[in-house]
Amino acid sequence: MSTQFLQFLLSGVTVGAIYALAALGFTIIYNASNVINFAQGEFIMLGGMLAVYFAGLGLPIPLAFLLAVLVPALVGFLMAKLTIVPIKTAETVALIIATIGASQVIRGAVQVWLGKASHGLPAFSGDTPLHLFGAVLMPQSLWVIGVSALIVAALWLFFNRSRAGKAVLATSFNRLAAELVGINTDWVLFISFAMSAGIGALGGILITPITLTSFDIGIMLGLKGFVAAVLGGLGSGLGAVVGGLIVGIIEAFGAGYLSSSYKDAIPFVLILFILFFIPRGLFGAKTADRV
Amino acid sequence: MRQNYIGVYVVALAAGVLFFLLPNSFYMDLAIRTGINAIIVLGLNLLIGFAGQISMGHAGFIGIGAFASAILPTHFGWHPLAAMIAGCAAAGALAALLARPIFRLRGHYLAMATLGLGIIINIVLRNEVRFTGGPDGMPVPSFGLFGVDIDSDRSWYWIVSALLVVSVWASLNIINSPFGRALRALHGSEMAAQVVGVNVVRYKVAIFVMSAVFASIMGSITAHYVGFVSPGIADFGHSIELITMVVVGGMASVAGSVVGAVLLTALPQVLATFEGWETIAFGAILILCMIFMPRGLVPTLAARFGAFRK
Numbered sequence: 001m002s003t004q005f006l007q008f009l010l011s012g013v014t015v016g017a018i019y020a021l022a023a024l025g026f027t028i029i030y031n032a033s034n035v036i037n038f039a040q041g042e043f044i045m046l047g048g049m050l051a052v053y054f055a056g057l058g059l060p061i062p063l064a065f066l067l068a069v070l071v072p073a074l075v076g077f078l079m080a081k082l083t084i085v086p087i088k089t090a091e092t093v094a095l096i097i098a099t100i101g102a103s104q105v106i107r108g109a110v111q112v113w114l115g116k117a118s119h120g121l122p123a124f125s126g127d128t129p130l131h132l133f134g135a136v137l138m139p140q141s142l143w144v145i146g147v148s149a150l151i152v153a154a155l156w157l158f159f160n161r162s163r164a165g166k167a168v169l170a171t172s173f174n175r176l177a178a179e180l181v182g183i184n185t186d187w188v189l190f191i192s193f194a195m196s197a198g199i200g201a202l203g204g205i206l207i208t209p210i211t212l213t214s215f216d217i218g219i220m221l222g223l224k225g226f227v228a229a230v231l232g233g234l235g236s237g238l239g240a241v242v243g244g245l246i247v248g249i250i251e252a253f254g255a256g257y258l259s260s261s262y263k264d265a266i267p268f269v270l271i272l273f274i275l276f277f278i279p280r281g282l283f284g285a286k287t288a289d290r291v
Numbered sequence: 292m293r294q295n296y297i298g299v300y301v302v303a304l305a306a307g308v309l310f311f312l313l314p315n316s317f318y319m320d321l322a323i324r325t326g327i328n329a330i331i332v333l334g335l336n337l338l339i340g341f342a343g344q345i346s347m348g349h350a351g352f353i354g355i356g357a358f359a360s361a362i363l364p365t366h367f368g369w370h371p372l373a374a375m376i377a378g379c380a381a382a383g384a385l386a387a388l389l390a391r392p393i394f395r396l397r398g399h400y401l402a403m404a405t406l407g408l409g410i411i412i413n414i415v416l417r418n419e420v421r422f423t424g425g426p427d428g429m430p431v432p433s434f435g436l437f438g439v440d441i442d443s444d445r446s447w448y449w450i451v452s453a454l455l456v457v458s459v460w461a462s463l464n465i466i467n468s469p470f471g472r473a474l475r476a477l478h479g480s481e482m483a484a485q486v487v488g489v490n491v492v493r494y495k496v497a498i499f500v501m502s503a504v505f506a507s508i509m510g511s512i513t514a515h516y517v518g519f520v521s522p523g524i525a526d527f528g529h530s531i532e533l534i535t536m537v538v539v540g541g542m543a544s545v546a547g548s549v550v551g552a553v554l555l556t557a558l559p560q561v562l563a564t565f566e567g568w569e570t571i572a573f574g575a576i577l578i579l580c581m582i583f584m585p586r587g588l589v590p591t592l593a594a595r596f597g598a599f600r601k
Contacts, residue, residue, distance in 0.1 A: 036402070086582045093345050096402060097538055098581040100531055104574025111567035219527060223406065230403055265414040268407035275404050276392045 003134035008256040009249060010132070014141040014210070016248020017148035018044070021203035022225020023232060023240035024155065025196035031172035031235055032192035035084060035095045039103035040200055041222015046072040047201025048213030049110055052119040069201045075106065076197025080190050103218070111215040118214040121205070144206045151199060152241055159237070168192060172235075200225075220264060224251075227267045231274050233284025242282060298546055299460045306452035319444045321560060323516060326451035327509050329552035330458045332536045333545065334505025337462065339534070340542035341471065342498045343478035344394070345402050348409020349533050352382045352503040354416055354525025356510025361431040361520045362422050371434045375511040382507035386500045394495040409530055416522035428521025431514040447516045454512070455549075458505070462545045474498060475543075535573055539580050541587025550589050 022040055029037045047068050054064035083098045123140040130137045159165040171178040171188045179185055204213065204221075211217075228247045232239025247267045255263040274281065306326075313319050331353065338344050359378030363369035369377070385408070393404045416423050423429060434441050441447065465471050476484040477491050485491050514520040523529070532555065540551020555573075562569040584591040 083578050083582070087585070091343075091585075093339065093343065093542075094581050094585050096345060097534065098578050100534070101574040101577030101581070104531070104570050104577065106574075108567045108570030108572075108574060111570065223410065223527075226403065227407070230400070261418045262414060265411050268410050271407050272389075272404060272411075275400055279392075279400065 004256070006133055006135040008252045010135055010137055010141060012249035012252030013245060014144050014248070015207070015252065016245040017144050018203045018207045018221070018244075019224050019228045019247050020241045020244025021148055021151065021199050022221060023228035023244045024152070024237065025200045026226055026229040027235060027237055027240045028168075028192050028196045030229070032168055033084065033189050035099065036226070037193070037196065038096060038099040038222065039079060039106060040196065040225055041218035041220070042103045042106040043072045043076060043197040043200030043218075044204035044221045045110065045213065045215065045218030046075065046106065047204030048121075048208040048217070049114055049119065049215065050201070051121060051205045051208060052213065053114060055121065065205055068205055069198050072201035073194040073198035076193040077190050080193035084189065084193070085186060103222070107215060107218060114215065116215060118212045119208070120212045121208045123209040138210070140209045144210070147202065147206055151202065155237065164191065224267050227271045230271060231281055233281030236281070236283040239281055239283030296460070296463055298463060299456060302459050302549065303456045306455065310448060316444060319448060321557065323444065323447050323451050325553050325556040326455045327513055327516075328533070328536060328556050329549045330451075330455055331506050331509045331533060332540070332548040332552045333458050333462050334502035335533055336537045336540075336542065336544070336548045337465065337474070338498050338502040339537050340544065341466065341474045341478060342495055344495060344499065345405070345534070346499070346502070347402050347406040347527075347530055347534070348412070349405070349502070349506055350525045350527070350529035351409035351412035352386065352506035353510035353513070353529070354412050354522065355382045355385070356507030357514040357520045357524050358416060358423055359507070360511040360514045361429050364432045365429065366422060371432065371515065372436065375508065378507045378511050379504045382503045383500050386503035387496060390496040390499045391492070394492050394499070406527070409525065409527060413522055413525045413527070416525055423522065426522060428519060430519050431517070433518065434515035441515070451512065459545060459549070462548075466545065470494070470497070532573065535577055539576060539588055541589040541591070544587060544589045547587050547589035551587070
């Protein structure tokens with residue numbers, strides 16, 4: 001295995017971990033409500049920007065990061081309460097449009113409040129690179145991959161071992177039946193949005209020392225997370241993680257071997273092929289239409 | 292049926308009267324850009340409002356038309372009219388190619404595919420610096436026909452007005468045709484439409500291609516009118532603006548398309564001094580529309596006052 005190959009693989013897995021977190025955000029909300037949340041990318045942006053802002057106020061770093069996760073989670077909760085619940089029509093187009101509206105509001109508000117400049121954060125454990133079979137690995141990449149893995153494990157526990165997680169799963173299987181056994185499905189919606197937002201924000205904080213952040217990075221990150229979710233099969237948690245890693249790795253190899261200026265186009269070319277040839281994604285459920 | 296065409300006369304009359312009321316070139320420019328947006332939105336509304344299919348990459352097709360009109364005459368010496376037609380053909384062919392497999396899918400997947408296409412087009416325009424000038428864009432030669440160059444704002448005003456009137460007429464015609472009825476049927480229930488013999492995929496492809504061609508033509512017109520074009524014309528934000536116009540004016544409403552274009556082309560002028568607020572305003576309008584009048588301004592008002600239904 002050549003050093004270059006390994007190098008591309010490492011950077012692909014790092015950025016892929018962030019796409020996987022974004023894709024998990026899409027998946028959680030989709031399962032709870034059938035909504036594709038086009039504001040998911042803005043939560044990633046919010047995490048990074050708020051971490052920079054709170055750290056800039058002189059708060060201790062752990063507190064700044066905690067706030068930068070909690071505030072977006074609150075924004076996610078408010079978004080569900082103010083934009084998703086009040087919409088009575090069940091039309092896909094209407095819900096997609098409402099989440100696009102919410103993303104515009106969040107992005108515009110951050111632009112007005114924090115400005116258009118790019119910001120970075122210092123790496124969590126220094127900038128001394130590690131060497132792995134000749135390839136260079138930044139400690140921050142380990143943070144990204146490690147924390148993402150922890151989140152995936154925590155989510156698995158939540159959905160399989162806790163009552164609240166099971167309530168969310170029950171709602172995604174059959175909303176009416178869930179209501180009948182006493183699950184508050186509005187509450188499930190709020191929890192899902194808050195969780196997705198918090199997870200996205202955490203991803204945004206982790207990646208900021210590597211890629212920088214600014215008010216407009218959410219669009220691309222969110223869309224790539226969506227690509228990852230569709231690639232994995234909408235609604236599948238495993239699919240979201242695998243999809244995220246695949247998108248990240250293919251993007252890194254495409255940028256390295258083909259053309260770095262077309263890096264951003266690669267996930268979208270990929271998704272067109274996926275939709276043409278395996279429209280339900282890798283791990284998507286087979287569904288039948290109800291007439 | 293005849294009364295349905297009142298809209299055509301209203302638009303024609305409004306365009307004629309407005310010409311003499313515009314106080315200066317700033318408002319003339321605004322009026323022309325409103326007209327261009329209105330035509331694109333009419334096409335997009337046929338797709339979103341009547342067929343119930345969402346395109347999140349429509350600005351990509353505008354970009355194809357605009358850059359065909361910029362690149363082919365500049366680099367290859369084509370006649371602007373030939374370039375415009377080539378742009379239409381390219382946009383239409385791309386739409387058809389994409390639509391066939393995609394329209395077998397539904398909802399989210401179509402949004403994904405059109406969004407992906409739009410982003411790819413935008414990235415290509417930004418990167419092929421040799422032909423497109425890259426992110427900075429490139430100048431567009433003026434449009435001439437039969438040896439006469441169209442270069443004054445006044446001429447463009449009349450051209451866009453005429454195109455708008457024709458588009459309103461064509462849209463009403465399409466809606467009231469068997470084709471339009473088929474579209475509405477498949478919006479209501481695809482399965483039911485299929486059962487009564489509507490070839491669902493073929494109709495969806497047809498309307499998607501048609502709206503892509505509308506967008507491409509107006510991209511060409513914009514490029515020639517402004518005399519300059521940059522990849523921003525094809526970006527995601529522009530696609531969202533167009534969807535906002537459809538939604539605010541009223542899905543499945545011809546009058547709504549025009550009203551939506553008028554309101555939302557004027558709005559940024561009001562907010563232009565507050566950077567960022569424009570984005571917030573557009574977002575808030577989208578959300579409020581979906582909550583309080585999901586059918587849009589014109590159909591909601593029409594239902595309330597019972598007048599000029601449809």
